Amino acid sequence: MISYIFRRLLLTIPVLLGITVITFLVMHLSPGKPTDILTDMNQKITVEAKQRLVAIYGLDKPVYVQYGMWIKRLAKLDFGKSFKDDRPVIKKIAERLPATLLLNFLSIIFIFAIAIPIGVISSVKKDTVFDKITTVTVFLGFSVPTFWLAILLMIFFGLHLGWLPISGFRSINFDELTFFGKFTDITKHLILPVFVSAFTGLAGLSRYTKSAMLEVLHQDYIRTARAKGLTESTVIFKHALRNALIPVVTIIGLTIPDLIGGSFIFETIFAWPGMGRLGYEAIMSRDYPVIMAVGTIVAILTLFGNLIADITYAYIDPRIRYR
Amino acid sequence: MRKKLFFLFLVFCFVGCKKTETVKQTSGNDNSGDYYVESSIGDASYLNPILASDSASADINNLVFNGLVKYDKNINIMGDLAESWTVSSDGKIIIFNLRKNVRWHDGKQFTAEDVEFTYQKLIDPKVKTPYSSDFELVKKIEIINPYKIKITYKGPFSPGLISWGMGIIPKHIFQTGDFNTHPANRKPIGTGPYKFVEWKTDEKIVLEANPDYFEGPPKISKYIYRIIPDQSVQFLELRNETIDSMGLTPDQYNAYKNFFKNYNKFRYPSFGYAYLGYNLLNPFFKEKEIRQAIAHSINKKEIIDGILLGLGVPATGPYPPTSWAYNPEVSDYEYNPEKAKKIFGKFGWIDSDNDGWLDKNGKKFEFTIITNQGNKSRAVAAELIQAHLKKVGIKVNIRILEWSTFIHQYIDKKKFDAVILGWSLSRDPDQYPLWHSSQKKEGQYNFVSYENKEVDKLLEEGRRIFPEKQRQEIYRKIHKILAVDQPYTFLYVADALPVIHKRFIGPEVAPLGIGWNFREWYVPEANQKYTLQQ
Numbered sequence: 001m002i003s004y005i006f007r008r009l010l011l012t013i014p015v016l017l018g019i020t021v022i023t024f025l026v027m028h029l030s031p032g033k034p035t036d037i038l039t040d041m042n043q044k045i046t047v048e049a050k051q052r053l054v055a056i057y058g059l060d061k062p063v064y065v066q067y068g069m070w071i072k073r074l075a076k077l078d079f080g081k082s083f084k085d086d087r088p089v090i091k092k093i094a095e096r097l098p099a100t101l102l103l104n105f106l107s108i109i110f111i112f113a114i115a116i117p118i119g120v121i122s123s124v125k126k127d128t129v130f131d132k133i134t135t136v137t138v139f140l141g142f143s144v145p146t147f148w149l150a151i152l153l154m155i156f157f158g159l160h161l162g163w164l165p166i167s168g169f170r171s172i173n174f175d176e177l178t179f180f181g182k183f184t185d186i187t188k189h190l191i192l193p194v195f196v197s198a199f200t201g202l203a204g205l206s207r208y209t210k211s212a213m214l215e216v217l218h219q220d221y222i223r224t225a226r227a228k229g230l231t232e233s234t235v236i237f238k239h240a241l242r243n244a245l246i247p248v249v250t251i252i253g254l255t256i257p258d259l260i261g262g263s264f265i266f267e268t269i270f271a272w273p274g275m276g277r278l279g280y281e282a283i284m285s286r287d288y289p290v291i292m293a294v295g296t297i298v299a300i301l302t303l304f305g306n307l308i309a310d311i312t313y314a315y316i317d318p319r320i321r322y323r
Numbered sequence: 324m325r326k327k328l329f330f331l332f333l334v335f336c337f338v339g340c341k342k343t344e345t346v347k348q349t350s351g352n353d354n355s356g357d358y359y360v361e362s363s364i365g366d367a368s369y370l371n372p373i374l375a376s377d378s379a380s381a382d383i384n385n386l387v388f389n390g391l392v393k394y395d396k397n398i399n400i401m402g403d404l405a406e407s408w409t410v411s412s413d414g415k416i417i418i419f420n421l422r423k424n425v426r427w428h429d430g431k432q433f434t435a436e437d438v439e440f441t442y443q444k445l446i447d448p449k450v451k452t453p454y455s456s457d458f459e460l461v462k463k464i465e466i467i468n469p470y471k472i473k474i475t476y477k478g479p480f481s482p483g484l485i486s487w488g489m490g491i492i493p494k495h496i497f498q499t500g501d502f503n504t505h506p507a508n509r510k511p512i513g514t515g516p517y518k519f520v521e522w523k524t525d526e527k528i529v530l531e532a533n534p535d536y537f538e539g540p541p542k543i544s545k546y547i548y549r550i551i552p553d554q555s556v557q558f559l560e561l562r563n564e565t566i567d568s569m570g571l572t573p574d575q576y577n578a579y580k581n582f583f584k585n586y587n588k589f590r591y592p593s594f595g596y597a598y599l600g601y602n603l604l605n606p607f608f609k610e611k612e613i614r615q616a617i618a619h620s621i622n623k624k625e626i627i628d629g630i631l632l633g634l635g636v637p638a639t640g641p642y643p644p645t646s647w648a649y650n651p652e653v654s655d656y657e658y659n660p661e662k663a664k665k666i667f668g669k670f671g672w673i674d675s676d677n678d679g680w681l682d683k684n685g686k687k688f689e690f691t692i693i694t695n696q697g698n699k700s701r702a703v704a705a706e707l708i709q710a711h712l713k714k715v716g717i718k719v720n721i722r723i724l725e726w727s728t729f730i731h732q733y734i735d736k737k738k739f740d741a742v743i744l745g746w747s748l749s750r751d752p753d754q755y756p757l758w759h760s761s762q763k764k765e766g767q768y769n770f771v772s773y774e775n776k777e778v779d780k781l782l783e784e785g786r787r788i789f790p791e792k793q794r795q796e797i798y799r800k801i802h803k804i805l806a807v808d809q810p811y812t813f814l815y816v817a818d819a820l821p822v823i824h825k826r827f828i829g830p831e832v833a834p835l836g837i838g839w840n841f842r843e844w845y846v847p848e849a850n851q852k853y854t855l856q857q
Contacts, residue, residue, distance in 0.1 A: 032727030039453060040730050042376075043756045044749065046456040047766045056451055085368040086451070086504045095524050151555060159563050166563055167556050169526055172360065172547055173853070271551045273525035281365075 005311065012303045016296070023295045024070065027288060028063050034083040034286040035059065057083060070292060079296075080289035082282075089293040092278060097260060099169050100267075100274035102186075103193055104259045110198035111205055116248070118202070119209025123217065124236060134206070142203035150196050150269045157192065165189050167271035193270045197263070205251060212244035219243075246317050253309025257301040355532070357846040358545040358853040359827070362557050362566045366525050366550045370511040372490030373444055373452045374503065383528055383548060386841075387428075388490030388513035391419050391438065396833035396840070398647055398750050399791065400485055404433065404514065410789050414479025415462075419487070421470040425537045427493050428518045434469040440494035444502060451503050457486040479787045481794065482753040516541045516842045525550050542845035543827075545853070561586070567824040573632040576820045586822040591832045592645050593819040595747035596638040597701070598811035599692070599708060600771045605740050607690055614809035616666035618656035620715045626707050627815050630700040634820060638813035640802040641746075641754055645834040647791065648752035648798030653806045660715050667715065674716050681716040689718035690740035695729045701743045704814060708743075735765050737772065743814075750835070752798040755782045758805070773810040826850040 034057060039050045054060050058069070073080055079089040118138065122131040158166035165171065171185050216222065217240055225239045226232075264280040266272065275294070282290035314320045367380040372388050375381060391405040402408070405419040425433040444450050445458040460480050465473045476483060491514070496507050511519050516538070517530035530546040549566060551557045558575055560566045562582050576588065599621070601608040608614055623637040642649040667673070672681040672688055681688040692708065694701040702723055709719040724733060733739050746757070756762050759782050762769040778801055785797045806813075821837055823830050829844035830837055846852070 031725060031731070036727055036730070037376075040727070041744070041746075041768075042453070043746070043754070043768055044456060045453050046756075047764070049453060049456050050766065052448060052455070053451060053453065056449070081504065086374075086508070092524070147553075151559070154556065154559050159559060162563075166559050166565065167551055167553075168549070172358070172527065172549070268552045269556060271526075271549070271553070271556060273523070273550075277525060277552065 001314070005307070008307050008310070012300075012307075015303060016299055019299045020071075020074075020292065020296055021067070023292060023299075024067050025063070027286075027291055028066075030286075032286050033059055034288060037285050070289075074296070079293040082290050083287045084282075084285060084290075089289050092290065093275065093293060093297070096273055096275050096278050099272055100260060100276070103190065103197070103266075103272060103274065104261075106190065106194045107197040107201065108255055108259065110194060111201045114198065115202045115205035116209050116245075119206040120213055120236065120241060120244075122206075123210045123213035126214065138203040138206050141199040141201070144200065146196060146200050146265050147269050149200070150192065150266075153192050153196065164191055167269070169271075169273055193266060193272060197266060205248070208248055208251060209244065212247050213240060216240045216244045242316075246313070249312050249316065250309045253305040253307075253312070254302075256305035256308065257298050260301065261298050353542070354845040354847055355540070355542040356544050356848065356854065357826070357851040358547055359543045359844070360547045360549060360565070360567045362549045362551045362560065362569060364550075364552055364554065364557075367522070367528060367548075369508045370519065370522070370528075371492065371505075371508045373441065373450065373454065373492060374508065376453045379548075379550075383530070384490055384511070384513075385515075386517040386530055386546060387511050387515045387519055388492070389425075389515050390488035390490055391421070392485060392488050394485070394488070394750055394835055394839075396831075396835045398645075398834050403488070404438075404491055405487075408484075410484070414481065414787060414789060415476045417474045417476075417484060417487075418467070419472050419474070421472065422537055423470055425514050426535055427495075427514055428512045428533060429493075429496075431493065431495055433491075433493075433514055435466045435472040436469070437491050437494045438472050439464055439466055440497070441489065441491045444492070444497070445489070447502070449502070454486075454489065457483060479789075481786055481789045482751045484789065485751050517546050520545075536842075538842065541842040543841075561822065564824065567827070569822060571820040571822060573630075573634045573818075573820065576634060577632055583822060585825050587825055587830065589821050589823070589830065589832055589837055590634065590818050591836070592636060592643050592816045593747075594643055594645065594750065594836075595745055596641070596643060596816045597704065597743065597745040597814045598638070599704075599814060600742045600744060600811045601809075602737060602739050602741065602770075603772045603774075603810060604737065605690070607688065607740065610670060611808050612666055613670060613672075614812070615656065615807075616663040616715075617712070617717075618809055618812045619659045619663040619666070620717070621656075621708055621711050621812060621814075622658045623655070623814060624658070625711075626704055629707055630703050631815065631817050634818040635815045636818075638816050640806040640813055641757070641811075642752060642798065642802055643748070643816045646748075646750070646752060647795055647834075648802065650799040650802035650806075652799075653803050656812075660711075663715050672716075679716060680718050687718060688716065689720070691720040691722055692741045692743055693722045693724055693729065693733055693739050694743040695726045696723050697726065701745070705743050734770050737770060742770075752794070753782070753785055754801075755786060758782060758801070758810075771810050773808070775804065775808060778804055778808075826852065 033054065035050065035053045039045045039053065058066060070080065081087060082089050082092055115138075118134050122134050125131055154166045157164040165188055169186070169189055170182075174182060174185055177185055222235060222240055225235045230239075260275055264276040267274045267276040268280075278290065279294040281287070282294065361382075363379045363382065365377065365379050367375070367383055368377050369375040369380055370383055370387065372384045375384060389403045391403060392400050392408070393403040395401045404422055404425060406422050408417055408419045410417050419438070421433070421435060421438070427433060442458060442461065442464050445452055446455055446461075460476055460478070460483060462475045462477045464475070467473055493512050496512050497505055500506075509522060514537075516533055516536045518533045520529040520531050522528045527550060528548040530548075532541045532544045534540045551560060551566075554572065557566065557569055561569050564585060576590075601614055603609070627633060627635045627637065636644060637655050639653045639655045640650065667681055667688075671683045673683075674681055676682065692705045694705055702721075705721045709721060712719050734742065756768040758769060758773055758778055760769070760774040760779050763772050781797050781801050785794055785801075788794060819836065823837075826846045827844050828847065829840060831840060833839055
């Protein structure tokens with residue numbers, strides 16, 4: 001097992017390098033330079049001033065030299081400085097991480113807590129009214145445009161009822177609040193985004209659980225368990241569910257990068273100061289160091305998530321052994 | 324003419340109107356207090372006027388920093404950190420007399436050394452400033468005494484005066500450490516009416532009134548700049564009265580009346596215009612009569628109604644109506660397809676094969692308008708122009724391109740027939756980079772390749788002389804010539820549509836816009852919404 005993990009870890013190095021090379025290339029192939037945003041179509045900026053900025057940012061060097069410089073810095077765990085405001089990229093990411101983690105962690109917990117029971121119940125009570133209603137509901141959530149749902153909820157709960165704030169992470173008088181006040185303030189700001197993100201994310205997991213459960217329920221050992229005279233709940237939760245959850249573990253592994261990746265649409269609609277907006281704005285303004293840093297971190301987490309999924313597989317399913 | 328020449332050689336001496344403000348310090352009941360909450364789509368980048376080039380940073384920097392000069396509400400230059408100034412008769416030397424009662428937010432005295440330092444940073448090749456161009460024309464800068472500074476230009480350059488409206492930064496803060504990454508770029512120390520309090524990335528920037536401001540403290544005690552990246556969400560926040568002001572889109576402006584029952588709506592022409600630019604190297608557009616005929620074929624009113632819901636005015640030339648360079652005598656090309664057809668006919672463009680399109684020597688009158696992706700109103704304008712020109716028999720194709728491809732592969736390389744774009748203008752009417760025949764190289768802004776000896780001369784003269792009256796004459800002439808020459812068909816000037824919460828007393832529309840007297844706005848004590856808690 002240990003040697004397996006070690007081998008897998010070694011293998012991630014070339015994969016990761018490959019990912020960074022491709023990201024770097026695609027980034028440079030896409031039209032436009034970071035300096036364009038400030039200099040294009042600005043009468044006050046002469047051609048000479050443009051060239052000066054290009055040279056300061058090192059953009060006049062060949063792409064492979066720029067990549068070499070980037071890798072060299074990365075070896076020292078330095079992601080460089082953002083072109084937008086000259087601050088260390090790692091600091092910019094750290095600043096936005098808490099808001100994103102909080103939101104995504106909560107919504108993932110809700111998704112798991114709701115989707116798995118839905119999947120189990122609708123497989124056991126297949127083709128009943130409950131099954132049909134939940135199926136329609138989760139697919140509604142899956143197909144409704146998030147921004148539209150978010151704005152409708154904002155209008156209803158924020159504007160008409162006035163129960164919840166419309167957008168943002170905290171109120172403008174946050175610093176003046178007591179500890180308890182701060183807690184309720186953030187909770188209030190969290191309700192809508194967590195609800196929308198959980199509601200729109202239920203479909204996948206509940207469907208996976210349902211189909212896995214259906215498959216397991218037809219197995220001989222379930223019939224055996226029932227024949228032994230076990231109660232229905234023991235059969236479902238102890239014998240069926242534990243086996244059905246094995247494929248679900250893969251999904252858990254794959255949600256790890258989502259935890260910090262953030263979603264651009266969400267964070268934009270809710271004015272949430274998170275990673276999704278950082279990444280998106282970096283792409284739009286061709287802020288190369290930030291794009292590379294976010295890309296690399298998400299790549300690392302994806303590889304890591306896959307590894308975790310594989311390892312937990314071996315742990316929970318005795319049929320699987322790695323050597 | 325003699326008189327004009329005589330004026331040219333006069334010694335120009337302006338004395339900035341210095342108000343001796345006696346701020347009434349009636350303790351307590353002077354209506355100061357309350358917060359002003361504004362919102363922005365994007366976050367700021369640097370709270371340092373030398374490095375920042377985005378509008379969010381500029382919004383904050385304008386409140387935290389002062390330049391030596393600024394515009395008054397009628398777009399005339401007045402003193403800010405400079406009390407007065409003199410310009411030498413040859414226009415090469417400007418001497419600024421600085422205010423003596425100005426302190427930085429950390430208590431240090433403001434002096435001429437700060438001005439010199441700001442200049443040095445602007446021309447330092449290691450500094451990431453986009454503003455070096457105007458200051459590279461300065462030959463030298465000398466401190467005469469702590470409150471008097473002499474600036475010598477290589478040649479007379481009148482737009483240089485307002486370039487000193489650039490925010491002056493404190494030498495004692497920035498002289499140590501790397502300028503581009505200096506921590507003060509996120510915690511600015513300025514001289515302005517508002518002091519920096521905090522900046523929560525992507526959330527908000529908070530400023531508070533500077534009690535020691537040299538013109539007297541502002542009335543509104545806190546300024547909060549919220550970052551709300553989605554416009555429709557901004558509008559919901561506005562309806563919820565959680566933000567106090569916002570720039571509306573035309574359809575938001577026309578929304579239900581009761582959305583705005585607690586807001587005052589304002590409307591005034593913005594400082595910019597949209598245009599259809601012709602590549603004058605293209606044989607189709609060589610004769611100005613043809614371009615005039617195209618102008619006659621375009622129904623600007625329909626464009627304004629369609630795109631701006633009527634909230635705009637037709638542009639007649641390169642200056643918007645609020646500029647002092649705007650020439651009110653220039654009348655617009657009336658929409659008259661018949662007249663246009665006659666002109667086309669005179670130049671040999673007739674529909675000889677009856678296919679509905681004009682042709683000459685077997686060649687169809689057909690060209691492509693390009694514009695950039697992501698700007699809906701430009702795309703719609705292109706479609707409307709396509710329909711208008713179809714009526715006179717000109718075939719227009721439309722191509723919409725991603726911004727940087729559009730600029731670098733098409734505009735810069737002059738690979739286009741016609742283009743729809745817009746300019747947002749500086750208040751100074753100097754448009755040398757746009758129209759001078761020396762500015763046609765790749766990456767420069769005269770990409771339509773306009774060339775007119777008279778305009779060249781006028782542009783050069785406009786840069787040389789200082790008195791506004793004479794510059795006005797020059798720029799009005801330019802306005803008239805460009806209207807006749809039609810290197811662009813100037814389409815429209817959109818209206819700025821801000822709303823401000825009703826509890827604020829003082830907002831007033833002037834040629835400069837609306838925020839010019841922000842320092843004097845206040846909320847009567849009874850209506851104050853937020854109170855400062857300590």
